[in-house]
Amino acid sequence: MRYLPLTEDDRARMLATIGVKSVDDLYVDVPQAARLKGLVDLPKAQGELAVERRMRALAEKNTPAGRTAFFLGAGAYRHHVPASVDHLIQRGEFLTSYTPYQPEIAQGTLQALYEFQTQVAELLGCEIANASMYDGSTACAEAALMAARATKRKRVIVSGGVHPHYIEATRTLCEAQGVEIVALAPAVDGEAEVMKHLDDTVAGVLVQSPNVFGTVTDLTPISDAAHAKGALLVATFTEAVSFGMVEPPGAMGADIVAGEGQSIGNSLNFGGPYVGLFATREKLVRSMPGRVAGETVDADGKRGFVLTLSTREQHIRREKATSNICTNAGLCTLAFTIHMTLLGQRGLSQLAELNHETACALADALAGVKGVELLTPRFFNEFAVRLPKGAQGVVDKLAGQNIVAGVAYSRLREGMDDVLIVAATETNTEDDIAKFAAALKGAL
Amino acid sequence: MSDQTTTGSRGLLQAEALIFEIEGAKHTGVDLPTPKGGKDRLGGLKRKSAPALPGLSEPETVRHYTRLSQRNYAIDLGLFPLGSCTMKHNPRLNERAARFEGFADLHPLQPESMTQGALELMDDLAHWLLELTGLPAVALSPKAGAHGEFCGMLAIKAALEARGEGATRTRVLVPESAHGTNPATAVQCGFTVDEVPGNAQGRVDLAALEAKLGPDVAAVMLTNPNTLGLFEGDVKKIADLVHGAGGYFYCDGANFNAIVGRVRPGDLGVDAMHINLHKTFSTPHGGGGPGAGPTVLSEALAAYAPPPLIVKKGDGRAMEEHRRPGAVGRLCAFHGQMGMFTRAMTYMLSHGSDGLRQVAEDAVLNANYIRARLKPHFSAPFGDGPCMHEALLDDTSIKAHGVETIDIAKALIDEGFHPMTTYFPLVVHGAMLIEPTETESKREIDRFCDAMIALAERARSGDAAFFKAAPKFAPSRRLDETRAARQPKLRWRADAEAAVKKAAE
Numbered sequence: 001m002r003y004l005p006l007t008e009d010d011r012a013r014m015l016a017t018i019g020v021k022s023v024d025d026l027y028v029d030v031p032q033a034a035r036l037k038g039l040v041d042l043p044k045a046q047g048e049l050a051v052e053r054r055m056r057a058l059a060e061k062n063t064p065a066g067r068t069a070f071f072l073g074a075g076a077y078r079h080h081v082p083a084s085v086d087h088l089i090q091r092g093e094f095l096t097s098y099t100p101y102q103p104e105i106a107q108g109t110l111q112a113l114y115e116f117q118t119q120v121a122e123l124l125g126c127e128i129a130n131a132s133m134y135d136g137s138t139a140c141a142e143a144a145l146m147a148a149r150a151t152k153r154k155r156v157i158v159s160g161g162v163h164p165h166y167i168e169a170t171r172t173l174c175e176a177q178g179v180e181i182v183a184l185a186p187a188v189d190g191e192a193e194v195m196k197h198l199d200d201t202v203a204g205v206l207v208q209s210p211n212v213f214g215t216v217t218d219l220t221p222i223s224d225a226a227h228a229k230g231a232l233l234v235a236t237f238t239e240a241v242s243f244g245m246v247e248p249p250g251a252m253g254a255d256i257v258a259g260e261g262q263s264i265g266n267s268l269n270f271g272g273p274y275v276g277l278f279a280t281r282e283k284l285v286r287s288m289p290g291r292v293a294g295e296t297v298d299a300d301g302k303r304g305f306v307l308t309l310s311t312r313e314q315h316i317r318r319e320k321a322t323s324n325i326c327t328n329a330g331l332c333t334l335a336f337t338i339h340m341t342l343l344g345q346r347g348l349s350q351l352a353e354l355n356h357e358t359a360c361a362l363a364d365a366l367a368g369v370k371g372v373e374l375l376t377p378r379f380f381n382e383f384a385v386r387l388p389k390g391a392q393g394v395v396d397k398l399a400g401q402n403i404v405a406g407v408a409y410s411r412l413r414e415g416m417d418d419v420l421i422v423a424a425t426e427t428n429t430e431d432d433i434a435k436f437a438a439a440l441k442g443a444l
Numbered sequence: 445m446s447d448q449t450t451t452g453s454r455g456l457l458q459a460e461a462l463i464f465e466i467e468g469a470k471h472t473g474v475d476l477p478t479p480k481g482g483k484d485r486l487g488g489l490k491r492k493s494a495p496a497l498p499g500l501s502e503p504e505t506v507r508h509y510t511r512l513s514q515r516n517y518a519i520d521l522g523l524f525p526l527g528s529c530t531m532k533h534n535p536r537l538n539e540r541a542a543r544f545e546g547f548a549d550l551h552p553l554q555p556e557s558m559t560q561g562a563l564e565l566m567d568d569l570a571h572w573l574l575e576l577t578g579l580p581a582v583a584l585s586p587k588a589g590a591h592g593e594f595c596g597m598l599a600i601k602a603a604l605e606a607r608g609e610g611a612t613r614t615r616v617l618v619p620e621s622a623h624g625t626n627p628a629t630a631v632q633c634g635f636t637v638d639e640v641p642g643n644a645q646g647r648v649d650l651a652a653l654e655a656k657l658g659p660d661v662a663a664v665m666l667t668n669p670n671t672l673g674l675f676e677g678d679v680k681k682i683a684d685l686v687h688g689a690g691g692y693f694y695c696d697g698a699n700f701n702a703i704v705g706r707v708r709p710g711d712l713g714v715d716a717m718h719i720n721l722h723k724t725f726s727t728p729h730g731g732g733g734p735g736a737g738p739t740v741l742s743e744a745l746a747a748y749a750p751p752p753l754i755v756k757k758g759d760g761r762a763m764e765e766h767r768r769p770g771a772v773g774r775l776c777a778f779h780g781q782m783g784m785f786t787r788a789m790t791y792m793l794s795h796g797s798d799g800l801r802q803v804a805e806d807a808v809l810n811a812n813y814i815r816a817r818l819k820p821h822f823s824a825p826f827g828d829g830p831c832m833h834e835a836l837l838d839d840t841s842i843k844a845h846g847v848e849t850i851d852i853a854k855a856l857i858d859e860g861f862h863p864m865t866t867y868f869p870l871v872v873h874g875a876m877l878i879e880p881t882e883t884e885s886k887r888e889i890d891r892f893c894d895a896m897i898a899l900a901e902r903a904r905s906g907d908a909a910f911f912k913a914a915p916k917f918a919p920s921r922r923l924d925e926t927r928a929a930r931q932p933k934l935r936w937r938a939d940a941e942a943a944v945k946k947a948a949e
Contacts, residue, residue, distance in 0.1 A: 001799045003535055005885035006806050014813040014886065018830075023805045026812055026830040027706065029675035034711045036801075040575050045796035048537050055790055058568075059546030061561030066549050068558075075777050076551055082474060084502050086543075089730075092520030093513035096534050098862075099732035101526075103925075104918040105857055108516035109731035112509070115463055118935040122495040128934045134587035134734070137777035165777035172750070172773035176598060176633045216489050247489050260777075269542075270562050271552030271778030272587065273734030285932065291732065296928035299913075299921035308928040314590070314628035315868070319637045324590040324628035331730030338509055341463055342473030344499010350472075353479035360483040378487030399555040407553045414766065426476065 001045055065268060069403045069432040071362070073382045073423025074212065074412065075136065075163050075238045076271065077263040079351075080427055085265050085338045089331050099291075099330075103306040104298070109330075110305035113293040116337040123243050123340075123348075124257040125250030126279035130290040131307075132328040133276030136260025137166045140206070140236040141173040142289045142323060143258035143278065147204030147232040148179040149322065150287040155179070156204050156234075157197045160186040161211030163238055164413035170206065179203070186409070186416060188375045188384055191217040195225040204232040204256075209249060210242050212412070213375065213421060214382035223253025232256060240264050240277065241425075242380040244352030256280045265339030266332050275332035285309065289323035351426060355381040358424040358433075365437040366422070371444050375419065382423035384409070388444055391420040397443045403436055457919060460511040464936040469498030473505050496938065515919040516731070517862045523884055523892050525814075527834040527865035527877025528623070528671060530701045530723035535794065538726065538787035547786050552778035556762055562782065563761035567754050569789050573719060573738055576800070578710025581746035583772075584738045584754075585780035589698060592718025592737025593629040593665075595750060598772040599716055599741055600663050600692045601633055602748040606770055613662040613691065619648050621672060621869045626665045626696060635662055642871060646672040646826030646836075653682065657689040667696035668712070669703070671869040672826055673811065673834035673877065683713025692716065692745070700724045701881070702808055702833035705801030715742040721781070725788035736784035748772050752779050806882035807833040810889055814878055817893040821900040825872050833881070839874035842900060846908035849874040852899055854922060857915040859895040 006014075011023075020026060027035060046054075065078050072078075089095065093108060100106030100113075113131045120129035133139035144156045156174060158167055158181055171181045184193050194205040205226050209217040223233040235249035237259035249257045262274035280288055286309065294308035314321040343351060359381040366385055367374045376383035387394055391408035398405040406422035409415075424433070452459035463469060484490065500508060517524070524531035542548065546561055556563070570582045583599075586592035597616075604610045616630040620639045627637040638656055643649040648666065664686045668676045676682070683693045695709055695717040701724045703709075709717050721727045721736040729735075741749055750772040753764045767773055795803060808830075815835035819827060823840040839849045853863035853876075865877040880889055902910060915921065933940075 001795065001802060003533060003794070004799070004802060004806055004882055005888075006809070006882075010886040011806075011809060014809055018809075018812045018816045020812075020830070023809055026808050026832075027675075029677040029829060030703070030707055031677065031680055031712075034680070034707050036706055036708065039797040039801060040705055040708070042572060042575050042797040042800075043793070045799040046793055048794070051790055051793045052537060052541065054793060055541040055786065056544060058561040058565050059541075059544035061564065062546040062550050063554070063558035064545040064549040065551050065554070066545065070551075072551050072553055074553055076553070078549070078551065082502070084473070084506050088506065088509045088513075090539060091510065091513045093516040093518045094731055095539075095728045096519035096524075096531075097516045097731045098524065098526060098529060098531060098729045102517070102853070102857065102863055103923045104854070104915050104920045105515070105517035105862065106731070107919050108512040108514065111460075111462065111512050111515070112731075114934075114936070118462075118464060119497060121935050122497055125495075131732075134591065135776055138587065138591070138775075163777065165774060168767070168774035169776050172598070172775055173594075173632075175773075176594075176601070177631075178634060216486055218487075218489060243491065243495070245491055246486055247491050248495075251492065267548045268551045269548055270550040270559065270782035272776075272781040273736075273783050285934070292932075292934055294928040295933040296924045298923045302920065304920040304923045306923050306925050306928045308925065308934075309932060311929070314624040317628070318624045319627035319631045321624070321628040321631075324594060324625050324632050325588070328733045330733035331728070332734055334509075334731065338505060340497060341500055341505050341508070342502065343497070344470065344472045345494050345497040346470065347472035347474045347476065347499055348497060349494065350476045350479060351474070353481070354476060356486070357479055357483045360485055363485070378489065379485055396555055396557070399557055404551070404554055404558070411553065411765065 069435050071406050071422045071424060071436060072404045074407045074421050075260065076268050077239055077423060077425055078268055078427055079263050079425050081265055081267060081339060082342050085335050088338050089335050094334055100307060103304060107304060110293050112334050112337055114305050116333045117293060119337060119340045120277050121279050124279045125248035126257050127282045128285060129279035130288055130292045132333045133278050133290055134329060135272060135274040135276045136238055137169040139258035139276030139278045140166045141170040143234045143256040144170045144174055144204060144206050145179060146256060146287050146289060147234050150284055151203040151230065151232060153201055153203035155202050156181055156206055157194045157202055158183045159191045159194050159207040160184040161191050161213060161215060162206060162208040162236060163212040166236060188213040189215050189377055192222060195222055198225055198229045198231060200229050202229060202231045204234045206234045206236065208236045210237065210239055210380045210382060213384040214379040215376050216246050216378045216380055219249055219252035219254055239381060241352055241355055244348040245356060246380055250279060261336050265335030273329060273332050275329040275336055287322065290325055291328050354426040358426065358428050362424040362433050365433050366440060369437055369441045381425060382421065384419050384421050387418050387420055390417050394443050398439050401439050403439050405436065457514060458511045460508060462936055463498045463508060466498060469500055471501045472499040473502040522860060523888050524862040525864045525878045525880050527879040528698060530879060530881055532726050532881040533883035534726055534728040535791060538790040541790040542783050542786040560760045563754055563763060565789055566785055567761055569785050572792050573740060576704060577717065577740045578708030579740040580743055581741040581749055582738055583749040585750060585775050586718060586737035586739055587776055587781055588735035589718055589720040589737045590625040590629060591775060592739040593625055594632060595739040595772065595775055596694050596716030596718055597629055597633040599745045599748040600694065602770060602772050603745055604662055613660055615660045616662055617653060617656055617664045619666060621670055621871045622665065622667055623671060623696060623698060630665065646674045647676050647678065648682065650678050650681065654685055657685060661689055661691045663692040663694050665694040665696060667698060669699040669832035673831040673836050674826060675832055679712045698723060699833060702804055704804045705797060706804045715745055721784045721788040726791045727784040727787040734781055734784065736781035750775050803882045810880040810882060810884055811835045814880055814889060814893060818896055821897050834877055834879035836872065837876040838872050842903040845903050845906055847903035847911045849876055851911035854914040855899050855911050858917045861892055861895060
C-alpha cells in the first residue's frame, strides 16, 4: 500500500519491542464481539491509475459551469481565480500544516491570517475581523447569536431578503439556544421592513445587502433605528466582490457584518468549502466567535503573531465558550488573501465595475424579452426577474440548451414560483448574454 | 548581536513584512479589461471611500506568500505527532481529483441533470461511511467536527421532542476527559452539562455514570478511543445503560483512525457519531481548515437528519433540499464540503477495505511502539495496558529538574519536529499526547524517539536553562501570548503604525 511505509519486518520488530505477539494483542480492550473478524464489505485497495479513472468518470458525469452559458449565483459566484492562487495554497507548508497552536513554527499561517483579518475589515468597512468561519451561512448564524449574547436579549428579526438557506441555518443555531428568530415574508426590496418590528426586546435585526434578489440597500436608517432601541444591526451578504463598488455595511452602521467570501479566491466546488467572513466593532471583540490572530513579540523582542483571545473558545472555556467552533476555513482564507493581494484596491474596484456592467447589460437584454419583468430596483451583479410561467421549468428547459439560467427562488424556499434569480460576472461574454436572452424568449 | 544580518533574512529564511507595509503596494497582479464606465444601477450606494487594500504584481505576490510558507512546519516536512489531530500524509491524488473541472467548477444550485456525478459521489461516500461505521444513515452537510457534534446532538434533541420529552430531558453526561467541543456543543444545543469522572484506569467511572443517569438525561457524549488514547472497554455497557435510562449515545469520532475497518461504532450501540474527514480520511488540515464532519445516525435518529438528503430518482439521484417535518433544520447553505468529499472518497478508494484496516493497525502499532520506547524515560499515566492510536506521557518525572511539558515541546521544535499535543487532556497534569499516525516510517519514528530520550536525559542532567531558551532555531523565539491577549492588536492600521514609528524617533 503506497501510503503505508511500515514493512512486515518493521512491524515484527516493533511488536517485539512492545512485547506482544500480534497487533490483535493491542486491541484487547475492545470487546471480543465488536472486533471484526474479516474485512468490511467494501472494495479492496486500488492503484493510483484505477482510482483516478473512477474519480474522473464521476467528474465527467457533471457539466462544469465553464462549459455552459452560466448565470447562476444565489450564494456562490463564478469568478476567474488567478492561477497563482491555487499554486500557492498547494504548497505543502500551507496545505499540510495544522492550526497554528505552536506559533514559533506557524508564522506563515499566522501572518497570512493577520493580513486576512485586515483585508476583511477594510473590505467590509469594519474595525476588526476574525480568522474566518466555515462559510457565509454559518457566519451569519453566529452573528445573529452574537447579537443576542452582546445585548442579553433573545429575539432577532430577520429580513425576507436574506438568502433562505441563511435564514434556516440561523434559525437552527439560534433556536437551539432559545433565541427566537422572527423571519419576515420574502420581499425583493424589503430590508427596511425589519424596522417595524423593533422594540426593546430585540437583540438584533438581520438584513442582507446585496440581498438574495440582488437588491442593494442603504442600511443607515436601519442601523439608526436599531441603535435607538438598543439593538444591533447584523448585515449579511453572499457576494464579497460587491464591496469593491458598493458602500459596505460597516460604513453604514452595521455592528456585525458576516457573510460569504467564496467569490474571492475560491472556486464553486459544488457548495464547499467556502470561507465565512466575520467582522465587527472593537468593543464587541470579546463576544465574537471564532479564532483570531493577534500581534505580539517573541523573546528577542521581534514581532510575531499568535492565536489570541482564546479564553472565548471551547478548548479553554468548554461549556462557557462563545461557540463550539474549533476550525476556521484555513486554506480558503489563504486563497482569499492571496487573490485580494493580487487584486489590490485597484483590481478589486475594476473587477467590481466589470461585474456591474455585465449585469446591467444582462438586465437590459432580459428585460427586452416579452413577458419578463425586472424586479430588482438597485443591484450589483445579481437581480430577480418575474416570468410569465414557472421559473423551475424554464431553468430545466434552458439547461437542455447548455444555459444555466439562474435559480428559481422556489428551489431555495417554497413559493414565488415565477421568480428567477440571475447573476452575471466578469466571466460572462456578450455572446452568452445574447444566447440566454434568445433562449429565454423561445422558452416563454 | 554579531550573528545579525543587515537584511534580517537568514539564508533561506527571508525577512518579509506585512503586505500593508510594502511601500508602493498600489500595483495589481491581475490584468482585467478596462470597464466601459457610465453604468450605475446602484441607486446612489456607490462606495464612498476606497478600502485600503494593497496590491502586488504576480511575482511579488508569489514571493511574499512563498516566503511566509517557509515559516510553517508541515507534514510534508516531518513528523507531526499532534495527539487527537491525526496529522497523516495527504495524498496528492486527492488534490488532483478535487480539482477536476467536473467537481471544482460546479455550482451547488445547477440543475440536477448537470450534477449527477456529484450526487453519485456523495452517495458513494455515504455508503462507505455507513459500511465502516455500521450505522444506517448519514448527514453529510456538517462543515467540521464540532459542526457534526452539533448535528448529532440536535438529532437527539429532535428525537426527544418527538417523544414529548424535549422539555424534561435536558442533561447531557460528558466525561471530564472529553474534548472541549463536547460540553460547548451540548450547551449550544440548549442542554446542561454534567461531568462524569474517570477511574484509575483512565476510563469512564461506570458506577459514577450509572448514578448520574435518570429521567432528565438526554444523552451521554463519549469519545472512543478516548482522549487518553485508550479504548473504553465498557462502551457496550455504557450504551445499554444510557438506552435503558431512555437517553441516547453520542460518540465523538475524532479518534476513529484507531479502529477504522476493525471496529464498527454501530456494533457498540452508538446513536450518532461525527467523522472528521480531515483526520481519518486525510483531507488536508490547511493551517486550520477547512474540515468536514459528516454525522452517522442510528435507526432511532435517522428520521431527524437535516437537509439536504440525496434520494434515488429514476436511474439517477436527486437532492431533497427542504426540511422534512420534525427533522433538524438546515445547518448551512448548500450541501456541505464537497471539496473534502472528493478527497476523502479518493482516499477511501485508494485504501479499500484492506488498506483501511491496515491504517488502523499501523496507527495503533506506531503509537504503542513510541510508548514502549519512551516509557522508561518519561512517566506514562494509565500505562499498563496497550494504548490505541496515541501515546500519553506526562512531565512528572522531569518536573523536579525544572523542566515542564512546554519546555520539551519547544526543545522538540529545535530538533526539527512538531511538538505533540500539550496539556490536553486536562485531566492529566502536564500531558503530552503523541499521535504518530500510520504514515510514518519506523526510521522517522525512531529519530523522534531518540530525540525525546536525549531531551529527557538532558532534563535530568539539570540543564533547565537550555529548555527555557528553546526554541532557538525556529523562525520565531517563544512568543508572548499574554501580551497578545491583554493588548489585542488584531489588524494592521496605518495610523497606529505611524504613531509607533514617530514615538521611536
